[in-house]
Amino acid sequence: MSESASDVPRLPAADVAAKGSVRSSRFLGRLLRQRSLLIWGTVVGIIALSAVLAPLLSPFDPDTGVLADSFAPPSTEHWLGADRYGRDVLTRVLYGGQVALLAAVQAVAIALGIGVPAGLAIGYAGGWLDRILMRLVDGVMSVPFLVLAIAVIAALGPGLHNAMAVVGIVYAMSVLRLVRGEVLSAKEELYVDGLKVSGAGGPRILFRHILNNIAPPIIVQATLMFATAIVAEATLSYLGLGVTQPTASWGSMLSEAQATIRQNFFLAVPPGIAIFITVLGINQVGEGLRDLFSREITVGRLGLNVVRKTRPTASEREIFAGEPDQPSALEVRDLSVSFPQAGGQRVQVVQNVDLRLRRGELLCLVGESGSGKSVTAMSMLGLVSHPGVVTASSVRLGDEEISGLDFKAMRSIRGNRIGVVFQDPLASLNPTFTVGNQMCEAIMEHRDVPRREARRLTIDLFERVGIPNPEQRLDDYPFQFSGGMAQRVMIAMALSCDPEVLVADEPTTALDVTVQKQILDLLVGLRDERGLSILLITHDLGVVAEVGDTVATMYAGQIVESGPVAEVFAQPRHPYTQGLLDSIPRNVAPAGALPSIRGTVPQPIDWPVGCRFADRCDFATDACRRSPVPLAPTVDPGHSTRCVRVDELRLAGIGDEQSQVAAVLSRASGRDGVA
Ligand SMILES: Nc1ncnc2c1ncn2[C@@H]1O[C@H](COP(=O)(O)OP(=O)(O)OP(=O)(O)O)[C@@H](O)[C@H]1O
Incomplete structure (x- = not known):
């Protein structure tokens, strides 16, 4: 989970003042164009709303039923039927949603409450504190959370809050890791040096500037954690470690359904579908947010508004007048x-x-x-x-x-x-791919040619830029090239699009x-x-x-x-x-x-x-x-x-x-x- 969230690039050296309303409206525009995010966001919203409004939506008590209705099939009175105690299944699914969402909120709040400040502090402080605490984090993360949950519940007694506190603490470790990693690289940004030089203190740099810049991956991480927290709640309740009878929860409903599967297998279907759609929906929202932020950042980084066109000033001089008339x-x-x-x-x-x-x-x-x-x-x-x-x-x-x-x-x-060649060729080549591979990719990106043809063009270009034995050198990795030869590769790559x-x-x-x-x-x-x-x-x-x-x-x-x-x-x-x-x-x-x-x-x-x-x-x-x-x-x-x-x-x-x-x-x- 942390890997996927950390795929979201950090906001680069941005300043709050630099963002402003133009950026927010651009962001809103992109949000509105993210159809999948909007659809799944609506689905999750409806689930959350129906859980919150359960007392208004259902006339039944979720925890008590009428024995005469035991195992009643779906009908106009009980849309999804009734369970062994005659309790309305739909009502229990709606109330179970409340439990799931509250449990997930609790776990995510604990995870962010611990993980974000600790990650910020450890990443910013670095040194021995970082080394010691990260070993501790690795230790905690190496233990499956279920084992930890069972250990804590054995000590404190069963109950949803204890169970979700454990889940929250385990998740806090991955948040901490993510935030620490982001802070470590944000610390290298020039703007942080600038802030230090201007006398800004650690807390201000961390909370006002760095946290602001690394918010996107944290938001995505939190969304994905929310989905897994729902599964965790269902699992713990299913095992009897979370919600206890008669409270309705999707996990406990599955557990009851399993006990009576011979009499009525259908009872497992509503909570199963509820878990499936909710988790799928939240994951889709997380994915959509990641795309949204990634696009926002990539676009910003590479300069979507590449050059903003300004009007020529009235006094703009004919600066090139009198020059040789060459196009x-x-x-x-x-x-x-x-x-x-x-x-x-x-x-x-x-x-x-x-x-x-x-x-x-x-x-x-x-x-x-x-x-x-x-x-x-x-x-x-x-x-x-x-x-x-x-x-x-x-x-x-x-x-x-x-x-x-x-x-x-x-x-x-x-x-x-336009081809571009930079100062340090080795830094511009991916060390894990052969140069031939990278050249062919570059050619195929811009020309509609098969790989075999791209390889032939690469050999021609290598010959042109003076790389000896081009056929053999295609299969070498960048580190096998001297600085001069690597620069020739970069020039060949720049020339690949003619x-x-x-x-x-x-x-x-x-x-x-x-x-x-x-x-x-x-x-x-x-x-x-x-x-x-x-x-x-x-x-x-x-x-x-x-x-x-x-x-x-x-x-x-x-x-x-x-x-x-x-x-x-x-x-x-x-x-x-x-x-x-x-x-x-x-x-x-x-x-x-x-x-x-x-x-x-x-x-x-x-x-x-x-x-x-x-x-x-x-x-x-x-x-x-x-x-x-x-x-x-x-x-x-x-x-x-x-x-x-x-x-x-x-x-x-x-x-x-x-x-x-x-x-x-x-x-x-x-x-x-x-x-
Ligand atoms: N991302 C950035 N944020 C803020 N200031 C920047 C950024 N990039 C460049 N600058 C500033 O723009 C100015 C011009 O930088 P630039 O790199 O173009 O200089 P240069 O003439 O190419 O120098 P060099 O020969 O050292 O590369 C410098 O004052 C630099 O600090």
Whole structure:
């Protein structure tokens, strides 16, 4: 039971303020579309209501009967007949429902009352307390609850409350396990670190934030436990350990029916059906809730509202005007991304980004860590996780507008038209399946081909990305691949859908320089042969010099400069780009301290009104700090900058030609051919 409930993903780093009424109405909308959940919820509701209203619905006393009616068959007076003591069976089934539901409520309340706080505390505290208590829990859970119930009842005497208390305590152990597991992983979330840093105490973090995020699996667990508690009550009463005569309960009715089965076998049918339908109904409700929460969370995590389309502002500049008239492969306008911070307020981490990747071009997105490169690229693909919010006035893939598309449509685009390669290939592959298996699955997901054909395509792709002996390597597991080879597998996987655009997020960062060079050569080869348009995220300007056609520099969530690589490197138009170029280690300068940009990137919450780089810039004046600086075209075609002093400054680059730049950088960094 705990396994199925824990399949429900936790709500990710969500903040109460971030949810609000829009989310609740979306949730309600999905709830109303869950037909099975609604039908079974209604069935369970009717059963519960008829149990509660039993005294109104039935004129008979459940515990006393008329002996003359003993074993009476179903009739207009006794719809389901009468038992051996002449008691109305339907009345006893209705009252038995009361007992079953009350018993289940008691067990579940005890389970949650003990399991949730204990799981929260143990998971949050960790350490020796966690180790000792978890061994204890394992011990309790290894004893069948019936044995425990018999032991407790032997000590305290029979009775429904004692029996269900035992059931509740046993269930509490599985709730505790579930909650503890959820807390352990929730503790790793960034928002918890943020809360700790902001001074929030343990109880507040646990009850206000973590508990809120892990509520869905607990709710599902509680529902499923409710169903098993009903079965437990029936079993214990059947054995005479729960409800005692003459009180009506479904278990005790079965027990009586068994004693008189020769005289009237039908007496076992009504309580049997009551148990069956109630348990089935509650389980179906549990399953439905799990689906509901899973969909809600998956959808949120992957960003169902992938990019919320905003209206182009009246003043939106023709930022790409004057650029070479080459069709766009991927283009974004006025893209902003925000996340809620600890405390509830939303902060933009990427702001008003305009970016254009032309067909067959390799565009490098560079900038210091935290400047917003990955969030920008992922948001264009609808991969910013909930509770991030992405807005843009336009995201175009080729000729198609993809902002505002729903999750399903975006998923199909990601799978078929855009390939993505991440930094750590081994983390992106499932260690328990062979790479061939994973490749074939990926191909079959997007193309209607049989496995044999998928395998043949995989071999072709492996050959193309330079994996030697592809046929044999298909049957290897990810751990049998070196970092470079695993990255080739990831590139092959990204190419399996024959995409128009490849987004590569720092694909060579984890690799040594020789392998870096091979992977970069592979990307360049793909651009040249297939006309693939590549958005390459990197912080290595040497890589940009080596492979980039165009470059966009990001700083503090904004593009501050963009243009052809050779031109930007020869004559940067923004002091930040110049600072990055200066900071590249090269042995053309005499020995001494390596130049670096003073200061650090400001946090999104501290971004200044004017130029965000002003505090680190040697050329900043009051004018720079006064008001936001727009990204504006320079006199050079296709070259834009976000600097108010662009016309006055003559910033030094590091060469006239891109090839020279690459040569300088490669010599300087000692990498053979890779700058
Ligand atoms: N899920 C998130 N929740 C809150 N803030 C986030 C989240 N993801 C990213 N950020 C913030 O967005 C900003 C940009 O992050 P991003 O990862 O895009 O930077 P980057 O330039 O790619 O850095 P790196 O080179 O280190 O990957 C950072 O301030 C980061 O803290």
